[in-house]
Amino acid sequence: MALLEINNLHASIDDKEILKGLSLKVNAGEVHAIMGPNGSGKSTLSYVLAGKPDYEVTEGSATLDGQDLLELEADARAAAGLFLAFQYPIEIPGVATMTFLRTALNSQRKARGEDELSTPDFLRLVKEKAGHLGISQEMLRRGVNVGFSGGEKKRNEILQMALLQPKVAILDETDSGLDIDALKIVSEGVNALRSKDRAMVVITHYQRLLDHIVPDVVHVMHKGRIVRSGGKELALELEASGYAAYGQDAA
């Protein structure tokens, strides 16, 4: 069984069906890209998998390492190893990023029956991971995502992924709003987390990111379904032809 396995998934919000029978299998060690025009349901897929309230699954299944994701609360899905890098990371004023990271890590460890990390061990870990991503100690003292630039927010998402070491990571438009230097830092951070035990789903609108994070498989999503799958060359083809075939321009 694949590490992430989605079968015939139907989901709606406010009685409007967005996912219309989506199937996807991602094996451990693989990186899959999902591309597709705006509004095709890419973010919806990530929210439904992560258990965002208000989305209703009407049909189909989704499992992580054989465990039924859909019956779990969002926090239990996280503890089971699912991570979502948000397209638009959320601000939490007054809560220092460092405190947030520590609470998150310890909550997951607790949920898995592991001991909490000691303060020195935690600080050492954060310092190392943050250093690679060019995140300063000063930034870690600021409120979660408060006053962060677009690039800083995205780097902060990758830092969380690096700390939480998920089994399955979904990255939703992690490249949007990044200049080329920031894109490189973020891509390096993601590549460093590629591992034979981990599966990644990289959602993007543009081929550009896939020059840096080279996927094993590329899928095209349209109107709530995967309509085409292929190798990394599919991304280049889409870049050339745009999403015109899917009723929308590339931009």
Place this chain on the structure above:
Amino acid sequence: MAAVQETVERVRSLDVDQYKYGFVTDIESEKAPKGLSEDTVRYISAKKNEPEWMLEWRLDAYRRWLTMQEPTWARVSYPKIDFQDYYYYSQPKAKPKSLDEIDPEILATYDKLGIPLREREALLGIESTAPRIAVDAVFDSVSVATTFKAELAKAGVIFCSISEAIREHPDLVKQYLGSVVPVSDNFYATLNTAVFSDGSFVYIPKGVRCPMELSTYFRINERNTGQFERTLIIADEGAYVSYLEGCTAPQRDENQLHAAVVELVALKDAEIKYSTVQNWYPGDKDGKGGIYNFVTKRGDCRGDNSKISWTQVETGSAITWKYPSCILRGDGSQGEFYSIAISNGYQQVDSGTKMIHLGKNTSSRIISKGIAAGRSENTYRGQVTAHRKASNARNFTNCDSLLIGDKCGAHTVPYIEAKTASAVFEHEATTSKISEDQMFYCLQRGLSSEEAVALIVNGFVKDVLQQLPMEFAVEAQKLISVSLEGSVG
């Protein structure tokens, strides 16, 4: 169910089980006859062996009170209080002479509340780790114990019950009692003046920095009993004291009345830091029972360059009516008010402060964080005034409200008046909600709903928590979690 919705439901289902201090202590007590009359006032005064001048003062207050009306301007509503339906005095039957003679039931009560009354134990076991705090424990209407008195006396500090101070230090009491909150200040303060039962008295002599934190712990135990404590703190020139106040009560179906008066006097270059963690019983999930908390707290920065700082964490009471204030009389004096007011269930909070600038170059700072959940109503009411002579008066006010759910309300009522053109008053206010998106973000990272709410709320109140003495901050943080979630802590 949406995550925030779920939290709201949990908050809504929060019931009396969550109030950890709701137990009743079974002891024999001696009460004044029910109701209020001149005889009640005389009874209380006689019980306390008070001098004649004190009785006269009380009677004068009682007569004035008869002519006064209950204030109605606060944004709170409750059935009319029948002042004849309360007991105005209740004391444990066996009156202790020393710490060793305290009724074991009362000692057990304070133990259960986590308040150490036995100095010996405090001295032996935990001295190295826990900071030592001198405690005055007030049980219903009387002070049952004051710890570390001898050690404080060495520094010249007087820390005792107000009853004892009236007998032992009449000159200080006569000079200062009622000098900050006058007899006819307001309906509840006047009532308090007539029937106040006990409370704490503190005097810090010139140039002395009080060698430890002082604390009073109030406990209402008896049914239908009003608690009217009176606290008077005087910091003489150049003195410093940090004082903590805690309160709890059993859970009862009736509403109990609590009307305290606290007066602070800071002379030249003196500083008083007054912190409260108010956790009176808030009533059950349907709004039945709970304490009516009508309190007058005022500090007088009487000398130049004096400073008074109020910090409060308000989580309990069915109704809170409370405005710890500062009169900035001395030139260059400073007043501060840091407040966290949490309301849940059917609680009603109308709280805030008054900063009255009289002296030159006076400054004040107000940081208020209101958190409303359930079906509660939470109002910040603040007044900042500068008189004609208060040149260069400065005030900074920051007043933030956080709503959890959509059945509660938060309101901000500022009154600002400057009679001198050189005054600079700044006012900032925000109202926010814990959003679904914030909750989902936290949950996606593995936090439970309870942890997420606690984290967000603690972030919201951080600026104020930092003002509390360390050991109180930890307690307050826990209390905030418990008041809001029910299942954490």
